[in-house]
Amino acid sequence: MSGSAEVRAWRPSLSGVVEVLHAHFPSHVYPSHTHDAWTVLIVDEGAVRYDLDHREHGLAQAQVSLLPPHVPHDGRSVRPEGFRKRVLYLEPQRLGDNLIGAAVDQPEYVDPLLRHRIHQLHGVLVDGLEDLEAQSRLTLIEERLKQHLSRHTIGPVNRPDPSVASHLRDLLDANVSAGITLDQAAQRVHAHPAHLVRAFSREFGMPPHRYLTGRRVDLARRYLLDGYPAAEVATLAGFYDQSHLNRHFRKMLGVTPTSFVKR
Template identity: 85%
Template sequence: MSGRAEVRAWRPGLTGVVEVLHAHFPSHAYPSHTHDAWTVLIVDEGAVRYDLDRHEHGLAQAQVSLLPPHVPHDGRSVLPEGFRKRVLYLAPDRLGEDLIGAAVDQPEYVDPLLRHRIHQLHRVLGDGREDLEAQSRLLLIEERLRQHLKREVTSPPDRRDAGVAARLRDLLDEHVRDGITLDDAAKVVHAHPAHLVRAFSREYGMPPHRYLTGRRVDLARRYLLDGRPAAEVAALAGFYDQSHLNRHFRKMLGVTPKSFAAPRP
């Protein structure tokens, strides 16, 4: 690790996440303080020791820490070379004030699935272009955190719901270009957003965001074969820009849009 502190913080365009923080602290120690948000913390290098409500805790790389709003805590490195961390700050109503006490009693979890989902959400938020994927990943993280807080961590039931899955697919097909949020889809389908994600994934073998991306790539192919330029096709097919189209097109087909639509010799 280098000897200078590095901090990158931003407010993503994802409802429920008020701030994202990526930081490396070689020597900094946090004094006691509080947040008005839920703090979801993972450590990528080093280890952290902290006091929460006057009780000492530790966080290693295999764990996830959930610090509740309005409860004093501090933070310091266990190792002399410092630590590197990633943090999601969730709006207080995302988990509910009734669960604050449970988080004070047990703020760390050894849960590889939860940690991996948090890592995936950080990756998506760093890109800032995959709205539906970010919504889906946040919902599953919050569901898992609630299970920990209520001491109900189990494998999700293998429950199929073909009707809900089909209705969501129809909505995605209707909104290929403009997209649709999971909250809006849930209102139309009359199902919880997290149930939408699970039902769709079980029925079609992929999450909703991946299905939508595939439909957008299909639409882009048609426009490209009509002779439209890639920059124009990106907007017509629902991508943020040409680089966004290029990345998903290449991932799906192994070639760039330009190569795909090149004239035959």
């Protein structure tokens, strides 16, 4: 094995995630160590073998690994070419100390939906622009991890809840530009964040973050037609900057904001 390690690590603004790590290790071998956070790990290339609490485990690309806080583990590549991985480090209280034992007993899961949701969240965190989407995706990931740790193969029954969905829509409509966090909405509606996301998606055919983005694009259109410059419209409509506005505007309407009002 040869080559240099490639690592990108950052602390996202997403509450509950203390670090994101993307890494390619052609030859690195982790010595035994611990973390003070839950480690949610997926492998994109290669395969990993590791010891957790003196028991050997393996992680391939189809799996998700959940390593509990304060439990010793190491890590090494199974293949000579090394491995590429992405990791979320979650605050300890996000899953709770009472589930550490279950994670030690079974730290890997073959769960395509869970892996896809983790992949989606990493994509959102790379940009760091879609707060509500990141909060929603993390909530569903944590819920599914808890189901695995609680040894439930079937999640909670999804019952229609139009009143919760409508209440959330009213909150989003009232905070198009300023935005609202998922936790704040859950407190206002008196519903668990995961239930809130599922109820809204079922009732309106899209997740809350996508609805809010659409409303912001609508608001941007009105400001553009009123003659405001695109850079100012981005802030007024709740986007981070003009580039953020341009991306969503083009995705929604097929043209940039400038082209939209060009005569």
